Amino acid sequence: MSDTKTEETERAAFVRGLRRRGAKDELVLRAMELVPRALFVDPGLRQHAYDDVALPIACGQTMSQPSVVVEMTEALAVTATHRVLEVGTGSGYQAAILAHLAADVVTVDRYRSLVADAQARFQVLGLRNVAALVADGRGGAPARAPFDRIMVTAATPEVPRALFDQLKPDGILVAPVGDPASVQHLIRYAKSPSGISSTTLSAVRFVPLLEGLSATL
Ligand code: SAH
Secondary structure: OOOHHHHHHHHHHHHHHHHHOOOOOHHHHHHHHHOOHHHOOOHHHHHHOOOOOOEEOHHHOEEOOHHHHHHHHHHHOOOOOOEEEEEOOOOOHHHHHHHOOOOEEEEEEOOHHHHHHHHHHHHHOOOOOEEEEEOOHHHOOHHHOOEEEEEEOOEEOOOOHHHHHOEEEEEEEEEEEEOOOOOEEEEEEEEEOOEEEEEEEEEEOOOEOOOOOOOOO
């Protein structure tokens, strides 16, 4: 971006749009204003960076629609002391938003190239509390566990058991649950001494949570 002023004006309008669509959490909105989504999109799609649309990224993956990023982030109820795990780094955009809200963020993806690109973006933005790792997120990030909050950004019929195991006793996990080939629902799970309760949020479409690391990219 050569014209920083225009980019900032665009971001302010972007946040006004998110507010109109129901975003309420001021800290989440502040994070959405601070993170330049333009840095995370494919250069050929730059003109759509601040539209409320999901966009294709490398490796045949997709970055979420901003209003879905807001809904998931609000549902996660992150505070400044939290350690957060994200499964599905993709572009790194959602992790950058979480990094503005949490103490520490670990994000994992099965594509090496996506992890490398996301790390480069975090560096450009000076985000030092977020680490991107190559891993099959179905197993979480055991070396970094436990987590106060876990967000899954890939569709799964069932949340892998390891993720609940790596969630602290009063933790919250948000994931798109359902048929990866069609529609899923965002589910917010809350762990407590009496077990795990769940609340169903919006209908969404995410790319699937797949098994194992990518062999090529
Ligand atoms: N949160 C991202 C978008 C996620 S797209 C963003 O803000 O841009 C879903 C991502 O989940 C893809 O990058 C895909 O490679 C990743 N993914 C799918 N299965 C996975 C698995 N088992 N472990 C880790 N990442 C996985």
